Amino acid sequence: MPKKRHRNEFFDEQAEEDSAEESDTEKKQRAAAIKKLKSSRPMSDDDDDEEDEVMDEEAAKALKGFIAEPGEDEDDDNENDQSGSGESEDDDDVDDEDLQLIAENTNKRIKPKRVQIEGEDDDDDELPTASQYEPTSSSRVRRDEHDDHSITHHDDDGGAAEEYEDDDDFIVDDENQPLPKTSHRRNENAPNIAEAQAIFGDDFTFDNINFDDLNDDMEDEDLEDEEEEEEEEDVQPQLDEDGNPIEDETISTKRRRTIRAQRRKPKAEELFEPEELQRGYLTEADINIRRIDKPERFQLRHIPVTEAKEEELEEEAEWIYNGAFLKPTISLQPVEEDTAKNLQVKKKIKNALNYIRNDSFEVPFIAFYRKEHIEPDLKIPDLWKIWQWDEKWMIFKSHKDKLMSMFERMDKYRNYQYEQLGDTNEDTLTTRLLTDCDIDKERLMRAQTLEEIADLREQFHVYYNDDIPNMRLHEKILEYREERDKRKKLITNIEQNENDEQPLPTIDDEDELDEETLVEQIRTQLNIKSKPFTKTDYYSVCKQAHLEGLIKKFGLKPDKLGENLYENYQKNEIDQYPIGPTATCEEFICKQFPTTQAVLQAAIFMHARQLSLDPLVRYVIRRDFTSRCMINTRPTRLGIQSITEDHPCYTMKYLIEKPVNTLTKDQFLYLHQSVKDGLMKIDYIIDTKNNQHIYSDEIKRSYTRDEYSDNVLEWNKIRAMCIDLMLNKFLYPKFQRELEEILLDEARQYVNKQCSVCLNDWIKIAPYRLSNDENVTSISDAGVRVLSIAYSTDPDDVSYAVILSSEGQVMDFIRLPNLMLKENYSTDNRIKKEKDFEAIRTFIKQRVPDVICIGVESRDALYLRTCLEDMVNQLQHDEEQFQNLPEPIKVLLVDTDLSKIYAQSRKGELDFRDYPIKLRLAVSQGRRLQDPLLEFSQLFNYDKEILLIKYHPLQDLIDRDQLLITLEQCFISRTNEVGVDLNRCIIYPHTSNVLQFVCGLGPRKATHLIKYFKQNNLQLENRTFLVVNYNMGKCVFSNCAGFIKINTDAMKQSESYIEILDSTRIHPEAYDWARKMAVDALDIEESSEMEPSAALEEIFQNSERLKDLDLDAFAVELKNTMYGDQSITLYDIRAELTHRYKDVRVRYEPPSQVDLFHFITKETPATFHLGKLIQCQVFDFARKKPTPQQLEAAQPEKDEITGMLKCPLCHTERFHNVKEAWNHFDSTNRCKGTPIGVRVRLDNGCTGFIKLRDLSDTPVTNPLDRVKLHQVIYARIININIKQFSVDLTSKSSELRDDKERWRPGKDSFYDQTLESEDLAEAEKEKQLKQAAKERSYVKRVIAHPSFMNINYLECERILSTKDLGDAIIRPSSKASDHLTITWKLVDGVLHNIDVIEKSKSNQFSLGKRLLIIDPRTQETEEFEDLDEILARYIKPMANTVSDIITHKYYRNLSQPLPSATPTGSTTPAQTATTTTTTTISTTTSGPPPLSNDAQRILNNLLIDDKRRNPTRIRYYITISREYPTKFLLSYMPVRKPIHEYFTVTPNGVRFRSKMFPTLTETLNWFKIHYNDNAVAPSPMRTSTTNIRVPPPPLPPQPSSSSITATTTNPMSMNSTPMAVATPMVPSGFSQPPPPMPTSGFSLPPPTVAVAAASAIPQGPPTGMVTSGFSQPPPALGTIPPVLPPPPPQMMMPPANFFAYFQQYQQQQQQQMY
Secondary structure, three states: OOOOOOOOHHHHHHHHHHHHHHHHHHHHHHHHHHHHHHHHOOOOOHHHOOOOEEOOHHHHHHHOOOOOOOOOOOOOHHHHHHEOOOOOHHHHOOOHHHHHHHHHHHOOOOOOOOOEEEOOOOOOOOOOOEEEOOHHHOOHHHHHHHHHHHHHHHOOOOHHHHHHHHHHOOOEOOOOOEOOOOOOOOOOOOOOHHHHHHHHOOOOOHHHOOHHHHHHHHHHHHHHHHHHHHHHHHOOOEEOOOOOEEOOHHHHHHHHHHHHHHHOOOOHHHHOOHHHHHHOOOOHHHHHHHHEOOOHHHHHOOOOOOOOOHHHHHHHHHHHHHHHHHOOOOOEOOOOOOOOOOOOHHHHHHHHHHHHHOOOOOHHHHHHHOHHHOOOOOOHHHHHHHHHHHHHHHHHHHHHHHHHHHHHHHHHHHHHHHHHHOOOOHHHHHHHHHHOOOOOHHHHHHOOOHHHHHHHHHHHHHHHHHHHHHHHHHHHHHHHHHHHHHHHHHHHHHHHHOOOOOOOOOOOHHHHOOHHHHHHHHHHHHOOOOOOOOOOOHHHHHHHOOOHHHHHOOOOOHHHHHHHHHHOOOOOOOOOOOOOHHHHHHHHOOOOOOOHHHHHHHHHHHHHHHHHHOHHHHHHHHHHHHHHOEEEEEEOHHHHHHOOOOOOOHHHOOEEEEEHHHOEOOHHHHHHHHHHOOOEEEEEEOOOOOOOOOHHHHHHHOOOOOOOOHHHHHHHHHHHHHHHHHHHHHHHHHHHHHHHHHHHHHHHHHHHHHHHHHHHHHHOEOOOOOOOOOOOOOOOOOOOOEEEEEOOOOOOOOEEEEEEOOOOOEEEEEEEOOOOOOOOOOHHHHHHHHHHHHHHHHHHHHHOOOEEEEEOOOOHHHHHHHHHHHHHHHHHHHOHHHHOOOOOOEEEEEOOHHHHHHHOOHHHHHHOOOOOHHHHHHHHHHHHHHOHHHHHHOOOOOOOHHHHOOOOOOHHHOOHHHHHHHHHHHHHHHHHHHOEEHHHHHHOHHHHHHHHHOOOOOHHHHHHHHHHHHHOOOOOOOOOHHHHOOOOOHHHHHHHHHHEEOOHHHHOOOOOOOOHHHHOOOOHHHHHHHHHHHHHHOOOOOOOOOOHHHHHHHHHHOHHHHHHOOHHHHHHHHHHOOOOOOHHHHHHHHHHHHOOOOOOOEOOOOOOHHHHHHHHHOOOOOOOOOOOEEEEEEEEEEEEOOOHHHHHHOOOEEOOOOOOEEOOOOOOOEEOOHHHHHHHHHOOOOOOOEEEEEEEEEOOOOEEEEEHHHOOOOOOOOHHHOOOOOOEEEEEEEEEEOOOOEEEEEOOHHHHHOOOOOOOOOOOOOEOHHHHHHHHHHHHHHHHHHHHHHHOOOOOOOOOOOOEOOOOHHHHHHHHOOOOOOOEEEEEOOOOOOEEEEEEEEEOOEEEEEEEEEEOOOOOOOOOOEEEEEOOOOOOEEEEOOHHHHHHHHHHHHHHHHHHHHOOOOEOOOOOEOOOOOOOOOOOHHHOEOOOOOOOOEOOOEOOOOOHHHHHHHHHHHHHHHHHHOOOOOOEEEEEOOOOOOEEEEEEOOOOOOEEEEEEEEOOEEEEOOEEEOOHHHHHHHHHHHOOOOOOOOOOOOOOOOEEEOOOOOOOOOOOOOOOOOOOOOOOOHHHOOOOEOOEOOOOOOOOOOOOOOOOOOOOOOOOOOOOOOOOOOOOOOOOEEEEOOOOOOOOOOOOOOOOOOOOOOOOOOOHHHHHHHHHHHHHHHHHHO
16 A cells, blocks of 8 residues: 655655756757857957847757846746746746737737847957847746756755756856856855844845845946946046046936846837737736636636635634525525535535635535545535635625724724713713714624624714724824834933944934824824814714704613514613603704704604614614515506516516515516616515504514603604604615615526526537447547538528538538529529539548538528438448448538627637638537537637627626626536546647636636647646646646546657556546556556556456455545545546546437427527417418319309309309309319418418418408408417427417416416506506597698698598599698698508698688798708699699509509409409500509518519519519608619619609609619619618508498599599509599599599499408608618508498588489489
8 A cells, every 4th residue: 555645745756856857958958059059159340339149040949048138037936836837937028929929919010029149248259148039939948947946946955956056057258157147046146044034133034135126236237337338439428627527327327228228128018909918818917827826716716715724714614504505595596406405514615615715726626536525415516606605705704804903993992082081071971972882893793794794884984983083093193102112212222232333213303293293294194184074964963963862861772672673572671751852852952953843853863863773673674674575566658568478577567565585586687677677666565555563563662661651652652753764764775775686686696507507508418429439438539520511591692511520620611602592493593503412412422521410590401401311321322432431421400509609709700710601600510519518618718709699588687797707617617527638729729718617727827838838849748747847836736637638548659658547537646546456456466567557558458357446445544544535536536447538428419309499490488389479471371172072062152242253162253144153163273272271471480370260259261351461460379380390370369368368478476467457447548548639639720722621640541542543632730730731642552741831821720821841851942822833833743753653564563452353364454554545444452552571572573583584684663662652662683683772753753863854764764774883872761750550441332333434634633644554543432433622632534435344342451551751761771670560450431521522422423324
């Protein structure tokens, strides 16, 4: 068995061995370097002004470390004890590689620095004495010398110092004498420590010497000769009157500074921005952190970790146990099963604290290598909790110690005050005793929370805040007096001893100052005013009025009341004052309070304030407030509308008396955010409505005297008023804020934990391995080659495929521009797509990946996976190389959330500057498959890009730094569990980011560690190399050694000693035990010559032999030899010897169907579930194809309303006669069949189906009666089919309302239904009042004009829906009485409002004499004399232009047609053209035009179809804009992408691309020439105030002929422009269109030729009619927000006066027809 030794003993042993081995080698290197330097040294010249000599790079590298630099002589060996980075002190500066790295990031060019050797020689043969080159350019030789020196600094034999002196003797001058040294080291020419202590005292150490100052002096001396020569040559000496030179110290000093500045190297701070240095961890603070031998995270913590004594550890362990493991949360938070801890866990908490604070061990080290002292009670999450609470403890203890110090200081000052007052001033003494409260040190010692300390601090400052300045002044005076007395005593002792050699201490003049002058000087020094500022707060005014005497008569001091409350009975009796309150107050009337009532109110306030300050009173009431507190919630007006059933607070919208301890998880965080957003209000209460006994009555019982005299009753009433004021004004608001903070903190902690769980679920997945790979966790296991494909959902974007090596390096990639083209568009697309697939096939044959992954962007990924699987199967069948693979190549679908962030991050851009984003995405998703931990760690960088990932919906509401710490802890735990191969990090930079999470390291230490190995072209061959060569400190090495793994199988060719145990998790401190176990397992005798390393190798091959070891007996033996309990460690060693660095992560599994559903739809169970109310768009109607028997038996049915025949199966065809009906039944595929449902499309890509019975509460036979194609409707999910990505929906009104609350989220058990009903009723009432007010929001006018009507917009809209295109109505404006609004009709569903300003009015009811119209675009004003001029000169030209547009052959009416009444096969108006001048007006009813987004989609399909049929032509279409009247959309497709532009109709013509054209023909002619003119931008777009309204249904039609013949032309109509195409019109509801008499608008002319047409059948009303806010231009295309039309309204009859108005007209028309 091994002998007893300390665990860290191997550090010193290894250091001694390596120092002895390398000493001879270093001497040879130094000799060769000096020889080479002398042979290549340049000669100096006298005329060069002693310019620095430059040596070549090869000589500089050979000389590295042997010539001290000017700044190198400040080697403070004390810092070697704390060095944890392996760099010399000169490495604090930035080397050339660092500068180059920063230059790349900042796009700056940095001039390389020259390597210079400086020196002096009188014979023009100069030898170097100091080097002027970059510190890190002096590489390994000098660093090794420094490392050896620092490692052996504590050795007793002093070998390091001797070696150092021998090395310095190599640098000599011409006489072979060593050059004088410029460095001042303690072990060189330094006096003996005993001699120094004899001179300076026993407390002296070398640390007291400021070597920086000494070095500055030495540098000054070294420069004196140079300065003298330069001054003689360059500076003319100044002479006095006698001709003697004048010495000028200023010139000499300035010259010396100039020379020093010239020789000083520029620092990085002078070359780069601080932010760039911080990004590269190159600031002075970063360098200090990485040099100190302490874990980086210990130094970076907000409260750094410090050592603690045994007593403090005991106290802290008790405090953490009570706060972290014993104390329950206020809200209900999920509790893990093993969270509850017993009392024995305190000892283990203390052990963990001892390892953290005194041994500087990080949490993973304790969890892995100190299990015996923490398990089974503490796991790694518990250790992280202890780590966090240790920081809280240090904050708590700091506050506690500071307050205790203040208590002790004030206690001394009070004693001094009482001594000064004494018996001479009893009144003042009595006042002081009444005013002050006792300083309760014992309560402070017992305080266990920050709240208790805050209570004591607040009480102290209220009572003693005025005394603190005088206390400081008194302390300073005492300190001054003590110092003066000490000096005087010293002078007296010296004079008595008559020691002339020792100088006498001097006494300043201030010592002789009088007391007043001294006090004033100290006041000035401490900034204390002689007359303190008079406070004006109410409590201070009461205090200045000396109401303390009155308060004493209340009967009980605050601390006594606190005892009564704590004991819950009257422990302290109330002292009853015999005089009544009013009479007592008369004695205290003063200037501030002139009446007894004012005095009494002030006394009540002051006493209530004092009661509220008592810590015990606060403790009791705070405890009761927390346990009794309840909340009431109620939404604001905005919240009533905004908090729908999808809102998280929907179930808590109305709460009544909900206890706070029933809040769960993150509920309170949602409530708090709703309050901040102005959606809700929260009230805190502690008493229920129905409870007769309130909490304040319980408090009052402790302060009420149980007597019934009038005097006692009056005083009891005053005391009760004090209690009420104390609770309601002082304590309840304070405790409410505290409770809110606690509840918020608990909710945030829950969110924080959920984020950590989410990240852990991602990074706990092991790298992808082949299924038949048995060595998936071997230390030398290689990864898999991955073919990663990132496709684009945009056909115009490029897809990429990239092949990654087993180490994640990009081997090759290909572009796939046509991978996602739609095959059904054209043959050319299919050929291009097949070409891309062939490229993938060739790529796979060349690279032979192990697996293929596809990033999921849409459902196209499923199709792509199927294609690639078929391709791989074909290759498996045809190619021999694929038949020999271990297993077939799998095609996997992977998530792209991480990859998208990486592809657009700064990190991804720096890694792949020349790669497009889609290619970076492919690389990232492939690397994630290879190792998720490595890929996620890429985003944990200086920019904190890891926070861009979405972990939880509320993660933005928690502190970013706290979330980052939580995520970092998750990375640290997982990384140390897996281990890090340092050599792999050096070779492959993308794997190096995990090194920062290794225990003991951090971003600074890890970056420098990799930098060291890269600069020196080294690899880590054994762990001891970190200590011996890299000079890593003991503390950092102890933390990280076991987690840095080395692939020893790859080091077999190395000449260095390879420790095979370095490939295991076994810590170096336990190597001897592992060797012993291997030897014992093999039964090797002690006399055997077999080395332990050979035994270990054999054990690795035959690990079964370890099972025979009796590890329990071994553990007992170790415990008896003072190694302590190692029982768990021994079993861990055996497990590690059995399987080295076994990967304990979860094996990768392909995504399930649920995962794929999430990848594609981005939905979660919280956002997509049964009963969810969604919006969807109708895209098709499902029908059941009729059987021949059904067609044979079908009989046409007659519509009772229209009298037409219809099909009983499809319900969509209507026939004029029986012959047409039988043709419908007999024709093949003519009858579509019986409708069975509606197909809809959801925003997330899923499809939905609404059965006919679920479409409406009333029976529906024809779905077109309820919904229209492309209509957006609301529905609820009743079933989800994950595999098919489809849902079943219902759109019944009863289901949408969910009256039975079957689908909506369940309400909280404390939900207030009554209050909700009241609010809804009130909101409905307000809505009705607003609607009524809106309808009456105009002033009735008296205007004699046939087109004027005193109506509002709704009535105007209803009337115009039956009028002809171009008709106008003039009506009052809702803006003001001096405004009119002219509303004219462009097409069905589109109205245009024109604002007319009236000037020169006689009264507000009459018409102005001047009428103005302001152009909203140019703000130009046009003036008119009367309304007829506006109609003729402003509206008529626009109506004519609109007529030309809608009759153009390429105009497309995209309105949603109502069910057709036209016989099948008849042409539509847009497709009918005539050569005559007559115009046929169709009465086909149509709805409003679609929105711009829908119109563009429809036109895109038309243009693409046209392009496919005729690729050489450029077809264009025109359609009206629904959102922006007077604007039309011009759509065309020059090449592959449709383009949409607006042009505007104005009274002067057409405005297109900022140009004006008089007619549409000229506009189109110019467009055909300049369509591709990029220099001409489209017309500027502006946001419009368009309102989309739902129009009322059209008036019911009268049975009459559907065609009208007219021979006359109305001069005010659109008839003036001949029309060649029939225009769709809205039926007016009458037999013939009305005459122009009612309005002076511009109706279409009556037709001259009668054309037979079907009678209009009343169907569902149009879905919406649009009006604009007076010709506002639309915004740019693509920026128009989608507007969902509301559901169709119920049928409404027009007003009665409307029929009366047209009654005469109808009679006239009927007479004409007959």
